[in-house]
Amino acid sequence: MSIRHGLLALLERGPRYGSQLRSEFESRTGSTWPLNVGQVYTTLNRLERDGMVAQGGEDEAGHTLYAITDNGRAELRTWFEKPVDRTSPARDELAIKLAMAVGAPGVDIRDVIQSQRRHTVKAMQDYTRLKAQALLAVEGGGARERDDVAWLLVLEQLIFQTEAEARWLDHCESRLIRLSAPAPAGAPAPAPTAPATPQPDPKAAAPGVAAS
Structure with a gap:
């Protein structure tokens, strides 16, 4: 599951703070993959380190807002366009x-x-x-x-x-x-393989023909 790209997709709709991102992620996926605020802020810190999000001030309640950058938008477009790799499946x-x-x-x-x-x-x-x-x-x-x-x-x-x-x-x-299932009683044993028929040597002379 790509929390990283999921948060970028939500931030493309506008600046958001951590618990808001968690609520919207869970609403979008029906809480199938629940997040905790710690996961969200850890991911935001990594995205900020990689230049894909930037802090964009605070809202009226004092929450730190995060906004997607141009690098983040480019990463998101690549994620949407690239198929999910199935050659190395996750452990089941x-x-x-x-x-x-x-x-x-x-x-x-x-x-x-x-x-x-x-x-x-x-x-x-x-x-x-x-x-x-x-x-x-x-x-x-x-x-x-x-x-x-x-x-x-x-x-x-x-x-x-x-x-x-x-x-x-x-x-x-x-x-x-x-x-x-056991083999059926009285089932015939596999027939022995017949020996291979010897193949004539193509270099040998044919009957009645003298070798040159």
């Missing part, structure tokens, strides 16, 4: 767990799969309910419509993710069942 805890469960003493990997499937299906149902609420908010319009649309996109991505995870768990279970 579930995939690592199943990989480690294969052959682990005292662990029934199918129990692990079934437990995860129940959790995944419940999460998918929860996301689907939230999606219905987000759709109502989008259709109703209002001042927060932009945030509601953003939250709807995040929810749909989460739904697609959990659907894919459920299918993958089904596939894993089927694969394990096939691999653990």
Whole structure:
């Protein structure tokens, strides 16, 4: 998750202070990836160090405001235009767990799969309910419509993710069942491989033809 670029995107809409950025980030993403104020200010300090934001005075309540710079806008444009790199995927805890469960003493990997499937299906149902609420908010319009649309996109991505995870768990279970199934009784043994037929030496003389 790029907190750095998310904050730059919010600052492009105008100067903001730290807790305001945190609230708007969470509103835009439905608090899927909650931030704390410490994370926000640490990121702002790094962005300021890199010349991508600058302090721009204070608001009426005395909050220090941050504003995006030209370098920050250039960085943001590059982020929007560049595809997310999938050649080095982030570590996935579930995939690592199943990989480690294969052959682990005292662990029934199918129990692990079934437990995860129940959790995944419940999460998918929860996301689907939230999606219905987000759709109502989008259709109703209002001042927060932009945030509601953003939250709807995040929810749909989460739904697609959990659907894919459920299918993958089904596939894993089927694969394990096939691999653990014993060979059918009386199945013929594989036929021995016939020896390769010797190939004639192209340099050898043909029958009845004298070698030169």
